[in-house]
Amino acid sequence: MTETTKASRPVQINVDILRDFLARLFGAAGLSAQGAATMADALVEADIEGLPSHGVMQAEIYLARMKAGSVIPAEKAEIVIDRGAMAVLDSHHMLGHLAGNQAMALAVEKAKAYGIGIVAVRHAFHFGPAGRYVRQAAQQGCVGIATCNSRPMMPAPGGAQKLVGTNPLAISVPTSEEPSMILDMATSAGTSGRIRMAGKAGKPIPDGWAVTADGEPTNDPVAALAGMMLPMGGAKGFGLSLMIDTLCGLLSSGGWGDSIQGLHQDLSKPFDTSHLFLAIDAGHFRPIDEFLAEADRAKDRVRHSKKAPGTQRIYFPGERKWETARANTGCVKLEATQISALQRLAADFGVDTSALNELVRASV
Numbered sequence: 001m002t003e004t005t006k007a008s009r010p011v012q013i014n015v016d017i018l019r020d021f022l023a024r025l026f027g028a029a030g031l032s033a034q035g036a037a038t039m040a041d042a043l044v045e046a047d048i049e050g051l052p053s054h055g056v057m058q059a060e061i062y063l064a065r066m067k068a069g070s071v072i073p074a075e076k077a078e079i080v081i082d083r084g085a086m087a088v089l090d091s092h093h094m095l096g097h098l099a100g101n102q103a104m105a106l107a108v109e110k111a112k113a114y115g116i117g118i119v120a121v122r123h124a125f126h127f128g129p130a131g132r133y134v135r136q137a138a139q140q141g142c143v144g145i146a147t148c149n150s151r152p153m154m155p156a157p158g159g160a161q162k163l164v165g166t167n168p169l170a171i172s173v174p175t176s177e178e179p180s181m182i183l184d185m186a187t188s189a190g191t192s193g194r195i196r197m198a199g200k201a202g203k204p205i206p207d208g209w210a211v212t213a214d215g216e217p218t219n220d221p222v223a224a225l226a227g228m229m230l231p232m233g234g235a236k237g238f239g240l241s242l243m244i245d246t247l248c249g250l251l252s253s254g255g256w257g258d259s260i261q262g263l264h265q266d267l268s269k270p271f272d273t274s275h276l277f278l279a280i281d282a283g284h285f286r287p288i289d290e291f292l293a294e295a296d297r298a299k300d301r302v303r304h305s306k307k308a309p310g311t312q313r314i315y316f317p318g319e320r321k322w323e324t325a326r327a328n329t330g331c332v333k334l335e336a337t338q339i340s341a342l343q344r345l346a347a348d349f350g351v352d353t354s355a356l357n358e359l360v361r362a363s364v
Contacts, residue, residue: 053193122254
């Protein structure tokens with residue numbers, strides 16, 4: 001009997017042990033020590049911020065695609081166009097977090113020189129929470145925008161064909177103190193990651209998240225994944241997703257629409273998504289201290305706005321995730337199925353599981 005079959009409840013895993021374990025997995029898949037550590041940090045960070053759908057659970061599909069060859073262990077995207085305030089990168093299907101870090105860093109560098117920097121990325125891969133990249137911009141006094149397209153999963157209003165993905169959008173406004181204002185949202189009512197998590201946990205999904213392949217409303221995550229997700233706000237969400245899809249794909253000369261593959265489908269075929277990153281240096285528009293002071297007032301205006309009956313507190317965008325991360329006690333919760341997946345990956349890549357297994361044993 002394995003450790004995970006004995007533990008049916010979620011397991012609290014020390015984040016340092018988990019980071020080290022994940023880094024060894026990605027190292028065994030071909031990344032350098034630095035690249036592997038970056039990937040481990042990114043996945044654990046998402047769990048710490050309360051975004052498990054973009055966290056450790058993604059290690060399984062990332063590593064499976066690396067093993068299948070549709071994701072390569074490169075760590076730097078090729079700069080194919082570099083003209084003043086803009087650039088285009090070709091990531092050649094490397095891990096999206098590494099390409100995303102590079103692209104936003106380049107956008108910020110250009111923003112410092114020109115006031116604005118815009119970097120498009122083609123032949124890209126899943127890059128986790130978009131908010132990760134706009135936070136990097138905000139920490140350097142820049143407004144950040146990050147977005148990407150994905151496999152079509154949502155129909156047009158009144159339609160019965162998958163036309164657009166759940167295409168996320170993140171925007172940051174820097175402030176004088178953490179946390180900055182960070183909007184990070186999908187254009188769908190729910191997220192595919194959370195639907196997959198609900199399916200693994202045997203739980204229903206909320207109303208309005210998805211329809212079956214026949215267009216009937218469903219709370220069944222399995223039927224939802226076989227059917228279609230729904231855009232947030234109806235026509236508004238669809239329109240925003242369509243614009244993200246075309247801007248990312250057309251500006252990068254990369255994939256868009258039906259050319260993007262399913263993340264969990266044929267693992268030998270590259271995902272082939274496209275990304276877009278913008279940085280705007282606030283200091284080019286006005287004295288940076290003035291900008292930050294007014295941004296602080298914008299935060300406070302939301303925080304201290306009048307509350308509706310029964311509301312205990314009002315949050316500005318990004319504040320909940322920041323507080324969740326700050327409140328973390330050094331552990332993240334993983335489901336038994338996630339532990340099993342990590343153990344299988346360790347066996348595939350020849351990585352020792354003793355430290356992970358000891359934590360599982362201690363939790364039983």
